[in-house]
Amino acid sequence: MGDLAGLFTPMTVNEVLLQNRFVMAPMTRGFAQAGVPSGRSVEYYARRARGGVGLIITEGAAICPGACLVEQGIPAFYGEAALTQWGHIAQAVHQEGGRIMVQLWHTGLLRAMGRTRNDPTLLGPSGHFPVDGGAVAGTAMSQSDIDATIEAYAAAAAAAQRLGFDGVQLHGAHGYLIDQFFWSETNNRTDRYGGDVAERTRFCVEIVQEMRRRVGPFFPIGLRFSQWKLPGNYDIRPMTTASELERFLIPLADSGIDFFDCSTRRYWEPAYPGTDLTLAGWTKKLTSLTTVTVGSVGLSGPLTTGPGGHPSASPDTDFTALIRMFERGDFDLVAIGRALLANPAWPKRVRDGVFGALRAYSLHTKSVLH
Numbered sequence: 158m159g160d161l162a163g164l165f166t167p168m169t170v171n172e173v174l175l176q177n178r179f180v181m182a183p184m185t186r187g188f189a190q191a192g193v194p195s196g197r198s199v200e201y202y203a204r205r206a207r208g209g210v211g212l213i214i215t216e217g218a219a220i221c222p223g224a225c226l227v228e229q230g231i232p233a234f235y236g237e238a239a240l241t242q243w244g245h246i247a248q249a250v251h252q253e254g255g256r257i258m259v260q261l262w263h264t265g266l267l268r269a270m271g272r273t274r275n276d277p278t279l280l281g282p283s284g285h286f287p288v289d290g291g292a293v294a295g296t297a298m299s300q301s302d303i304d305a306t307i308e309a310y311a312a313a314a315a316a317a318q319r320l321g322f323d324g325v326q327l328h329g330a331h332g333y334l335i336d337q338f339f340w341s342e343t344n345n346r347t348d349r350y351g352g353d354v355a356e357r358t359r360f361c362v363e364i365v366q367e368m369r370r371r372v373g374p375f376f377p378i379g380l381r382f383s384q385w386k387l388p389g390n391y392d393i394r395p396m397t398t399a400s401e402l403e404r405f406l407i408p409l410a411d412s413g414i415d416f417f418d419c420s421t422r423r424y425w426e427p428a429y430p431g432t433d434l435t436l437a438g439w440t441k442k443l444t445s446l447t448t449v450t451v452g453s454v455g456l457s458g459p460l461t462t463g464p465g466g467h468p469s470a471s472p473d474t475d476f477t478a479l480i481r482m483f484e485r486g487d488f489d490l491v492a493i494g495r496a497l498l499a500n501p502a503w504p505k506r507v508r509d510g511v512f513g514a515l516r517a518y519s520l521h522t523k524s525v526l527h
């Protein structure tokens with residue numbers, strides 16, 4: 158099963174020291190009430206820090222009113238009550254010796270995951286998002302909408318720094334707002350936020366630049382991106398070649414990002430024919446920045462959603478491929494999602510080789526475990 162020692166070595170992201178290479182993947186839990194993280198979220202995150210994970214990336218948190226369905230338990234990252242509670246969460250994680258970054262989220266046209274099809278309050282680059290042969294119809298963002306949204310991201314990053322977080326991650330994956338700008342299907346703008354694959358990064362680049370201006374040079378800023386999109390568009394691949402991926406990544410890398418979190422469902426899958434390099438591997442090769450891999454690490458099956466969703470996945474303790482790719486330098490960090498829901502002490506158990514104690518993940522686990 159290979160030697161995991163390398164994955165238990167420390168590293169720094171910008172100036173933040175992480176104890177090891179394991180990261181808690183961002184996972185929406187729906188625990189919040191009216192946007193305020195619940196009291197049990199404090200212990201929920203503290204337990205994962207105690208369990209030995211090097212870095213926690215929180216569930217996605219709304220950057221401003223209208224960004225997410227806070228009424229369905231999504232936490233806000235604005236307003237005094239929510240921010241006070243986030244401060245308690247960061248403090249509790251630090252008391253356990255952990256590190257924590259908040260995932261900043263704006264769902265854009267996917268606020269209701271494509272279930273609401275006509276709603277002018279849904280904002281996106283061009284006001285439409287393809288879903289099941291139809292489309293969500295919302296509103297194309299004006300320049301003042303864009304300016305206000307960039308300001309909201311920057312204010313959230315500044316709040317994270319003030320509250321003692323160790324950095325922020327922009328949710329630019331899975332078809333949400335930033336990804337709607339990235340994707341040609343949802344971005345037909347003819348102004349400076351539209352155009353080719355590099356030009357479509359401009360919205361994100363301006364967010365990063367404004368955040369950087371506010372938080373200074375040493376506060377880590379990451380970006381999560383993906384080829385796949387919700388709802389159900391797992392197999393699309395907008396960046397069809399490695400050179401297209403490079404045109405996408407370079408402006409982002411130049412904008413002041415510290416790390417890329419490359420969201421895939423199976424960490425070992427090659428991104429393009431001809432080599433076994435994964436999305437994380439290509440991203441590392443093309444940018445040299447810190448790279449996170451993710452997708453079914455420690456589990457027998459990939460994440461799926463909907464009625465055919467994967468109800469359970471048993472522990473997988475064959476880390477041979479993961480170690481080979483890590484030792485080859487394909488990525489620096491490994492995000493663990495469902496395995497950490499089922500096993501808050503997953504990193505410690507794996508480090509100590511206590512594999513028999515690892516529990517399977519199930520949808521049941523997802524709903525009841527804290």
Ligand SMILES: Cc1cc2nc3c(=O)[nH]c(=O)nc-3n(C[C@H](O)[C@H](O)[C@H](O)COP(=O)(O)O)c2cc1C
Nearest residue numbers: 182183184185216217451452453454460493494495
């Ligand atoms: C319950 C649940 C909630 C999730 N919520 C988010 C989220 O808020 N933001 C995000 O970027 N990814 C989210 N994801 C995706 C995970 O971060 C991760 O990429 C995915 O689960 C694959 O990792 P795994 O196979 O280790 O679970 C979620 C996954 C799960 C299972």
